[in-house]
Amino acid sequence: MPDWTPPANVNLVDLGFMDSRSKLIDLAAFLDRTQRAGQDGDFRVQALKNALSLLSQDQPQRAKDVLLSFSDPSVEPISKATMQGATGAYKA
Secondary structure, eight states, X not given: OOOXXXXXXXXXXXXXXXXXXXHHHHHHHHHHHHHHTTOTTSHHHHHHHHHHHHHTOOSTTHHHHHHHHTSOXXXXXXXXXXXXXXXXXXXX
């Protein structure tokens, strides 16, 4: 993947900080609510917490790593679907 260079004279922090801050606060509130409801053991909540730990990496592929952390790591197809629809996170 080629290196991305932002356009000249664009302050990415000015453009994206408030939106990112809002999303992070929303996520914290969601985690607080699920904990109070006793639902913090749900595999999807655990997947979010795992993905959060990936954000502290100082690597330029954080988005890829977060996306892959929600994905099914298996390589062999299953014979029959057990449900219809997606859950958004891999349930081991």
